[in-house]
Amino acid sequence: MQASRRLFCTAALLACPGIAAASPAVPAGVPREGAGYQALPDPQPTDSGKKIDVTEFFAYYCPHCYTLEPKLADWVRKQGDDIVFRRVHVPRGAAVAAQQRLFYALESLGLLDQYHDKVFRAMHVERLPLVQDEQVFDWASRAGIDRARFMEAYRSFGVQAKIRRAQAMMEGYRITHWPMVAIDGRFLTSPGMVAEAGQVSGMEALQGTLRVMDALVARAKADRK
Template identity: 50%
Template sequence: MRSLRFALVAASLIAGFANASPADPKNGAEYTTLSSPQPVQATGKKVEVIEFFAYHCPACNAMEPTLNAWVKKQGDNIVLRRIHLPFQGANDPEAHLFLTLEAMGKLEEYHGKVFRAVHVERQRLMKDDAIIDWAVKSGLDRAKFLEAWNSFGVQTKLRRLQAVAEAYKASSTPTIVIDGKYVVSPATVAQANKIQGMNEALSATTQVMDALVAKAAKTK
């Protein structure tokens, strides 16, 4: 599992970033810029923010309340998109669940419930059968869930996920992409600022995200 690796903040791996600051992030330190920026879906003055995440990722679970609070604070400045990284390949069951909930219009209601099932209730939602069983026990209609699960739209999006992740250079979670070009993660921010605590890293990451949203907004 390639989730956030806070071991990377060890002193031997963070030398050279002593002048970094979350409020004044440096390209190549706290964030990187894609050599091939990707098209954005946000319109007008809004800045697109994408979170690459995975339901089994402990750091994604830890970041969820921080990210939700940050999104609320940003208000109309941004549009948030979530993309589940397909760690298990083209048929990744967790990504399949995410896309199915999205297609059913149930994502807002069930997104947090999936995190709770995995990280609090310790349920193993890593296989199709286990996920379908959980969905039904959690109140979703089995027929409607399977209809969305097997739909052409969901299947097509699922097959495209790996190519999408590669285009954004997203290989670990959580990874945030702002305006289709600025890539940041708690791991890189922790490295750059010699932060070892998760809460501190998440807080610093939102500061970097603030700065990058402001930077992107200037070009709108």
């Protein structure tokens, strides 16, 4: 495992927008609102039916999203059919636009499961910038994706609609930093929130986030009974 995935230090937590240093401790046991998670003042609609909606807001460039990814993927697998999981690639200006289009192009082509980790690796291990369209096209071609087919999806109205939807969701969920995870359209948690609440960092913050997610999924299930 790469050292960058093992280290999630307080200094790193300060790098992404809106993530602050640690403060008062969070008690053990079931988390309380404001200590590791927040309740949305305006719950957002979900279309997951009887299952619990879990949405990650992330960006490919973000080192904390890269660090969280393998732990989050394991957590999602363990949930089985209890949840519906999706990702939303957040917008952040021209420098991130190509990466956001890359994500939604892969999703529209049905290739996201196959290539999602490879994009993270390209950026954080191979140090490819992927900030310009041609850089993204070159990467896709080298990765084995038909260049013309990918370019068509990348520039499609469908991908543009997904980008507009991502912006609307970011505003509706009041996303201030990332990675951030929404549970049942009602709750938000993140390693940054857990770090603030519990005076922890690194793997403790990651594991704490997953525990909060477990508790929020359980609460969402209980509320439906």
